[in-house]
Amino acid sequence: MANPFSPCPCSIEHLNSAPQQAWMRFFPWLKPYRCGNCGKSQLLPQRAVERALTSLGSRKLPRRARPKQARVL
Numbered sequence: 001m002a003n004p005f006s007p008c009p010c011s012i013e014h015l016n017s018a019p020q021q022a023w024m025r026f027f028p029w030l031k032p033y034r035c036g037n038c039g040k041s042q043l044l045p046q047r048a049v050e051r052a053l054t055s056l057g058s059r060k061l062p063r064r065a066r067p068k069q070a071r072v073l
């Protein structure tokens with residue numbers, strides 16, 4: 001079984017909240033997440049995830065459609 005304390009290498013934006021299990025109450029600062037990309041369940045500090053998501057959201061500006069001009073040789 002994969003170690004739930006190690007995050008998967010996917011982007012943090014794939015993380016979804018997962019239902020908490022009884023033993024996770026021993027780690028009240030950790031929150032269960034499940035990656036929507038690879039499906040790995042992981043326990044991560046909620047504050048760190050929220051901070052990362054906030055900085056991700058502020059960095060992620062709406063991308064303007066940049067039509068690439070076809071090169072004509």
Ligand SMILES: [Zn+2]
Nearest residue numbers: 008010035038
């Ligand atoms: Zn993943």
